Amino acid sequence: MNIFVVGLNQIYDVEIDKVNKPYLPLASGVMSMKLGVGVVVISLIMSLAMGMISGSLALMAALLCLFFLGSLYSIELPFMRWKRDPFLAAATIVTARALVIQFAYFIHIQFSSCVQMYVLGEPLVFSRGVTFAACFMFLFASVISLFKDIPDVEGDEMHGFKSFSVMLGQERVFWMCINILMVAYGGAMAIGVSSSSLLNKIVTVLGHFSLASLLMYRALRINISTAGSVYGFYMFIWKLFYAEYFLIPFMR
Numbered sequence: 001m002n003i004f005v006v007g008l009n010q011i012y013d014v015e016i017d018k019v020n021k022p023y024l025p026l027a028s029g030v031m032s033m034k035l036g037v038g039v040v041v042i043s044l045i046m047s048l049a050m051g052m053i054s055g056s057l058a059l060m061a062a063l064l065c066l067f068f069l070g071s072l073y074s075i076e077l078p079f080m081r082w083k084r085d086p087f088l089a090a091a092t093i094v095t096a097r098a099l100v101i102q103f104a105y106f107i108h109i110q111f112s113s114c115v116q117m118y119v120l121g122e123p124l125v126f127s128r129g130v131t132f133a134a135c136f137m138f139l140f141a142s143v144i145s146l147f148k149d150i151p152d153v154e155g156d157e158m159h160g161f162k163s164f165s166v167m168l169g170q171e172r173v174f175w176m177c178i179n180i181l182m183v184a185y186g187g188a189m190a191i192g193v194s195s196s197s198l199l200n201k202i203v204t205v206l207g208h209f210s211l212a213s214l215l216m217y218r219a220l221r222i223n224i225s226t227a228g229s230v231y232g233f234y235m236f237i238w239k240l241f242y243a244e245y246f247l248i249p250f251m252r
Contacts, residue, residue, distance in 0.1 A: 001047040001063050005070030007040040009083075012074045020227075058111060062104030069096050086167070090145040097141035102134040132191060132251040133244075139184040140241055143177045147237060150174055150230050171224050178219045181240075185212035188247075195252060203250045211240055 010017060010026050017027035025031035044067065051060040072082050073092045082088035103126070110124060150170050185208045192204025218236060223229045 001043070001066045001070075003043040004040050004047060005066060005073075007036060007043065008070055009074040011036055011040060012076055012081075054108075056108045056111065058104050058107040062100050062108070065100045065104070066096055069100075086149075090142060093145040094138060094141040097144070098134055098138035102130055102137060106130045127252075129248050129251045132188070133248050136184055136188060136244065136248075137241075139180055140244070143180050144237065144241070146173055147177045147234050150224075150234070170230070174219075174222075174224055174230075177237075178215065181215055181237075182212060185209070185215070188251075191251060195250075197252060200250045200252050204247055207247045207250075211243060215240060 010024055011033070014026045014033070017024050022028055026033060026036050047063055048060075048067070051063040054060070069092045072080050073089065074083065075081060082092055106126065107124060150173055188208040189205050189212075192201055192208065195201045195204065218233060222233050
């Protein structure tokens, strides 16, 4: 489903990407539009088929939500193409990353693996970890939605996209993103300190402190005027995003 969402965006953004990201497969011509559409369609079919085969309503609901959000974000039709509006664009990314993925997949795993839910009928209770993940990823997804447009100002202005980076300026949005992430890491350390387990305290506090320190170290050395440098930092943020999943299990 992620391949479908990203691929669909590249199909509809091919002219913009020729300016902002000419190295992408469709924009560079390495991949034909016909092949690109084929990959996207097959990925969608495979994703939905796997959801149906699983028999999990939660997983299927998550996949359908991601399909609709990805379509609303990218497709050029009336009342769609939400990426043109910075608030709607942020809303789709935050909803998908912070809410749908965290809660729907948690429910899927719980109902797939916990016998007491089937046999004993015990109610579903969201753990401290998944609640933390939703809150933390809400901030992280907000940053991703803001940061992704920083290196794309030239192409966005050319095609009339009013992103926050176009309206507020690249440097201002950059440091806004860094501050949001530092708040997220500070909150994570505060929650980690309240854990009843010494091991969990050590791992969560030191882990988030290390990631926050690495983030600030990189931020102070970036050249915002260079698109390649900003894009490299954006990919670094994605690494921090996935690194968080190593720490979430300790948020108990």
